[in-house]
Amino acid sequence: MTDLLELAQLRGTLDHCVKCTICETACPVSNVSPLFPGPKYAGPQSERYRVADEPSVDLSVDYCSGCGICSQVCPQGVKIAEINAQARDKLKRQKGWPLRDRIITRPTWLGRAGTPVAPLANLSLKLKPARILIEKTLGIHRDAAMPAFAGRRFSAWARQRSDGLKSVRKIVYFHGCGTEYYEPWEGEKLVAILEHNGFEVVVPKQDCCGLPLQSSGLFDDARKVLGTLARALDPYLTDDDTIIVGNATSCTLMLKREGREVLGLQDDPVLKRVSSHVYDICELLLELHDRGELKTDFQPIDEVVAYHAPCQQQGHWVGKPALDLLALIPGLQVREMNARCCGIAGTYGLKVEKYEIAQAVGRDLFDQVAASGASTVLCDSETCRWQLADATQRPAAHPIEYLYQAYGLGS
């Protein structure tokens, strides 16, 4: 890409900032912590002073959680979060990365190491002395919610499956690391829902999307990981209408947009091709419903649930499809939460220096869930679900779990 084009697409957008402060109303972090001055100051205002090869002007940008809400609400199209992510990369290059950031940003390594010894690994993550040790040595907060290894891998289930539906209508499934190592049942339910609707689900061999690396400012590694994933999915694009679907909404967003914009990979032809085929599962199911192609043989579920649209889901710029899907289930009462963010932002809320901020960010949401009378809280992102389950002491599930149940697929 030419420098001029890049300037127009990302950094150049700062010239559209009219200082209206709308991003300040929406930033979850600056509204609870003095350590981050807010998207307007850290973004378009500081960016004017950031010059290549000169030191970072603003250390506070490390406290941006990367949720991306500022860019979503900006009425002038300033790419605030993306500008800040690049500034964070530069800052990290100068200051260096703690060992922790090189470990927790590699869900594949963690998953492969933890899966065979899952009971032991899960137990030790529950033991206070072990957590204190981890906090002292690595800087992962002792109280931060950590997911439990499932002890089995989704891809193993998918590979050994011989009774899957065979159909001319094929969908490629990008399951991501959360489903692979921690919640394989989410993937199994997604497959069941798609097969119920007549689709054959194809599961390519795949790996991480690189989002955790990008969030911690490890851009070079993130580029490699995302490029590898795009090349693993690319051969499955048989025609213009091929659909790649995922249930990890932040990872599908990484494939669709964030990686290309933030990591400067707009020119990667493979990633560009792949990204235009990617759907988030609720986005896809609602689109099928709009076309009259989604089965609606839903059985009633008499329950009150809370729904939180995570920040990264909002970054797809398609509204909140899960709400419209859940509305199709008779009897189900869905309480839409209007608090902004749960605080975790991937790995942000795990870090010892950011844990308290993340908890303060999430407080509004935790209180709303508690007040909603909901039995379960639904959310499209796995790291947010882990945070919500821990903080609200309620089960947290992906919205598709309720579709699965309403279809009667579990019985």
Add this chain to the structure above:
Amino acid sequence: MRSQLHFDAVVIGGGMAGLTAGTRLAQAGAKVAVLAKGYGSTHLSPSTIDVLGYTPERVRSPSESLGKLIAERPDHPYALVGVDAVSDSLSWFADCAAHGPLPSYEYVGGIDRNLAIPTAMGVLRPSAMVPSTMAGGEASALGTVAIVSVPSLREFHPALCAANLTAAGIESRALTLPMAVERADMNPVGMARRFEDPAWRGHFCAQLLAQLRTEEHVGLPAMLGLNDPAAVVADLERRLGRTVFEIPTLPPSVPGMRRYEILRSALRAAGGRLALGADVISHERSNGRVTSVSTHAAGRDLIYVADWFVLASGGFASGAIELDSHWVTHERVLGLPLRGVPEAGSPRFEREYLTEQPLAAAGVAVDAELRAEGTENVFVAGASLPGATPWREGSGEGIALASGYRAAAVIAGGLRTEEGVAS
């Protein structure tokens, strides 16, 4: 890869006009999507509902003065929508607020008499309806007033506010409480969180009580909570034993965020969809009808096909109407023809900033039903309309509300006709 979605009506713009049109259409049973590039003017404006404040004389009764305005200026948005749409839309909005997500937070007033409430500058603003948390500032009810703030709130100057109020005949003085907050500068949104905390309020009131005189009312910048402001104000009044009221601030606007939440939840409750970040980048036309618009969603463009469209994308301030470097004026979203653009050679701007600026009255050309010229199915609402100077008239919210309401009514009539034909 192209994704297509089908709707009865698509509204472009998520400000006051767009959310009103979208909600009314959804309430009429239409399948609606509201596409918003980002948050609109809701988050910036004081969130009083100003219908008509100056003609240029100060307006006492909007309902009386509207008739005269309509007779004198047939191109004004109010002349197109009519007084009934103004009055009906205000009642409707008050109803949305009363049944909205914020307990006991209501809009009070109406079209028959302007209220006069203090602005951050200490000017008495003529507004038809104001949030109940501001109603205590109505000038006729005010005796002496303490205008109170905290030093970290940079954008609010109690001394300026109090001096101007005193000059306007309301005896006022400024009080700045040395309340410690953890950062040197706070905006009203950050302060709103503090005021939601009962312990903070207790500490604040203890300090304030020590300085208040017995008869003084208390005016505070509009930062008294986001989720339950009525309870915050009630608690402050109980602790202080006197009337407490909010004064609109510079942006960001806390009451504006509340107003957005009221309309957003009304839209959702009626089944309407809202997509944020959905910037409309192109559209398709066929025989005078816009058939679809495309938004730049993540990964690919999304095509929204609809029978009806409402353009509520704003005017020059939002960037939806622009004057380019060749001095040509455009409506940027759908490329619709404009009205009110000064002719070549005649002045576009006047030197005095806040005077009648000829170019600023430009807007999308519409017929008497708010239908955009040259189209059959595009209706226009809010600041996209020509003929008004809201900052002088004090009419922005009234026009947005009434035109959004009216455009939805015309489309709903069309939908009913279509249904009648189909059955």
